[in-house]
Amino acid sequence: MTLSISSLSISILSISSGAIWLPQSVNMFWLRLIYCGEELKLAYNTPIPTQGKHTKPFWQGTQEGKLMLPRCQDCNRVHWYPRFICPSCHSTNLEWIQGSGEGTIHTFAVQHLAFGAWAEEAPYVTAYIDLKEGDRMLTVLRGVDPNKPEDIKVGARVVVEFDQASEDMHIPYWRMVEE
Ligand SMILES: [Zn+2]
Numbered sequence: 001m002t003l004s005i006s007s008l009s010i011s012i013l014s015i016s017s018g019a020i021w022l023p024q025s026v027n028m029f030w031l032r033l034i035y036c037g038e039e040l041k042l043a044y045n046t047p048i049p050t051q052g053k054h055t056k057p058f059w060q061g062t063q064e065g066k067l068m069l070p071r072c073q074d075c076n077r078v079h080w081y082p083r084f085i086c087p088s089c090h091s092t093n094l095e096w097i098q099g100s101g102e103g104t105i106h107t108f109a110v111q112h113l114a115f116g117a118w119a120e121e122a123p124y125v126t127a128y129i130d131l132k133e134g135d136r137m138l139t140v141l142r143g144v145d146p147n148k149p150e151d152i153k154v155g156a157r158v159v160v161e162f163d164q165a166s167e168d169m170h171i172p173y174w175r176m177v178e179e
Pocket of ligand 1: 088
């Protein structure tokens with residue numbers, strides 16, 4: 001039995017210090033599992049970000065199904081992506097909070113052309129998510145048909161979910177919720 005999971009939230013672009021993912025950065029990872037007496041291959045063949053020191057709490061949270069978000073203790077604003085200083089007041093007095101994992105679609109686009117492993121995914125939908133706690137996160141949107149963009153509504157509710165990409169990395173995705 002072979003299970004192939006090969007998609008990735010491009011929200012991780014924001015976590016990797018603004019780096020642009022290049023084809024040569026594609027990280028192949030195969031996780032072998034024993035499932036019901038058969039070998040199950042979990043293939044995650046789109047780029048996996050490198051864990052940075054300041055993003056560690058985020059990645060640790062994803063392993064537990066938690067969406068951890070950075071918040072400034074001086075102005076109380078949540079910001080995304082993680083960084084060393086608050087983008088609102090420039091304070092370095094930051095903390096991590098557990099987000100609700102809920103949000104709404106701010107805007108979206110259907111991607112018809114992609115490179116590397118992403119080419120196999122096209123067409124797919126990318127979206128900016130307005131986080132319930134504040135600020136926005138870029139994602140590959142799930143629960144939608146890229147061939148029916150008229151069914152995707154700005155303001156629609158979304159919830160986060162996580163895909164295991166490696167032994168210690170889970171990638172967040174957002175899924176549109178049926179109303
Ligand atoms: Zn602040």
